[in-house]
Amino acid sequence: MDGPMLVIPIRHCGRGICFSFSGAKATKPLLIVFVSLLATATLARAAARPQNFEAEQIKVAQQGLNILMNGNTETAGKVFQKIQSDDPDSALGYLMEANALWWEIYITTGNLIDPDVFVVSSGSTSPYDARFNKLVDTAIAKARANRNAKRDVARNNLYEGMAYGLRGRLASMRGSNLAAARAGKQMRSLLITAVHQDRNLRDAYAGIGLYDYFVDTLPTIVKLLRWMIGLPGGSRERGLHEIEYAAKYGELTRGEALYYLAKDYSRTNERQYAKSLELFGQLSSQYPGNGLWKLMVGSLKIRTGHPQEGEALYREVLNQERGKESAAAKSLYKAAQKAVERRHPNEHIQ
Template identity: 45%
Template sequence: MNIYLWQHKTAVALFALAVWAAGQGRLAARSPAESADAEDRRLARRGVDLMMDGDLDGATSVFRQIQGQDPHSPIGYLLEAEALWWKIYYSTANLLDADVFDVAALAATPHDAHFNDLVAVAIERSEAGLRARDDVPRNLLYEGMAYALRARLEGLRGRDLPTGRAGKKMRALLLSSVKMDPSLTDAYLGLGVYNYLMGTLPLTEKIFQYLVALPPGSRASGLEQLRRAAQEGELTCGEAKFYLAKDLSRTSEGAYAKSLTLFGELARDYPNNPLWPLVAASLKYSMGSKPESDALFRAVLERTAAERSDAERGVHRAARAALLAQHPDEKFGE
């Protein structure tokens, strides 16, 4: 063999071996905690997709799997609480109201106690991680998201003082998280919701803001942060798009076409959830397309007639109520 050719092949082989060894070293350097967190988040993304697609029981099974394999992590408890919040929302809220908070028809549900227990565990696990100095930015994020869920339920029940306290705590935690690690764009969901709500408070309610010493918000910043979470969020992109679409559907915004586009994207990404076409039907009505709205409501009513899930039961009830309001002489299944 030509000596120069042999030397060249040997050099290439040694270089390839060095690259492989370096890669193996990086893999070995990854701590067990980092590997567990990566697997937790992989499963979490699958569970969140199921949740946004209307399969809350399937999502809960995934979140409990995370709890079983990594019981010290807050994420499994946090996301199971979020799935429970959706159950509560579907069963008690006015799904067609542009507001997602303070729209519940019941003071409590059988899910509330377990929801509060899960939020408390998520907060405790996050604080334990912070005391151990274990991935501080992410534990701040998870604790902030837990307080966001607490604020959501209190808001749904119309309890302003606990809502304000939880929202204030959430804001501080999420700001600290994203300041330490700007890549944690899931923080912008909670920050966007807070900024938008505080920035659009009626003058009569600003007195409460001052009494509780809530930091001010900004409507424009809130919408921009929700857009960022919808585009870049790891676990919150679908939910951020939902809140953004809801905000744009408010009468004060009047951005019905933009809202409709976002709900269309949610229907494309999560096609099994009947909530998206339900809200699209309501938006069509607000835009003056009443025949199209009526047809959509009827299609949703038929699609959810079996009421096989929490999402289908809640959406079926809302679609029937909307049709009865427009056609009081029709029975619509009863």
């Protein structure tokens, strides 16, 4: 993929707390044997694949991601399951299906119309959580097995890092700050390793950028966590640059990186609403089937003093999602309904 290279500094972690698990000794030899056997089998199957097989699977994943970003999580999930069937040793299909489930979780449990849309009650769960966690665990295991088999080590560092990023997203939504921080730290380490092994893996910068941005802009709790687990520091400015880079040049993260960049610009600490509107407008144009983008634009229109335009977009979402049976469509409809009724308390929308 064409595009300039982005170079980031590597910083050593500072002071942290070490943990030991004495009970792990008994199972370690068995684990080593299991991973070694899995890696050997993976290597044997990898030798039988066509040389361009991975590139073809990435193209299929991109098709699924376009479907996902256009609002059809269920169909996207089936595309990603096909990748699993075609290449059961690869982490890619499991990683992508987990990503589709994360969007399903986000849309059905997140706050879709207020500024900080990731805020949900810490006790919230969804029917998708168990499957999501299983897919993330599987993606991590597959990536590690492939690395042990010396199969595309850099790319499998990328996939494992992206899987930890997904784990951190859900932990953050659930209010589990320590779990989110640990997952983010692991994600960052793997993604930095991936891009230093192969600078063409530009998708890594989506996760690295999110880490750099949020560690530098989140509240006091992050400072405490930095001391507890040796969490490396970040940089708001560098983070925004890295996310933008992934939005331009990534293979698997372009749409999502564009979303996060737009969302970051809309945060109250940024207030760069014109940039945010432009980026959400791009998402709405590229993926017109996804009512989420219209909700985002409508919210921003109202916050920037254009209530009539914002309300018109909310009503577009009502019309677009009305009568659809999917859980995501129903959640988008309810969010738009809530937004309109908030502005017109006497109007009851069915």
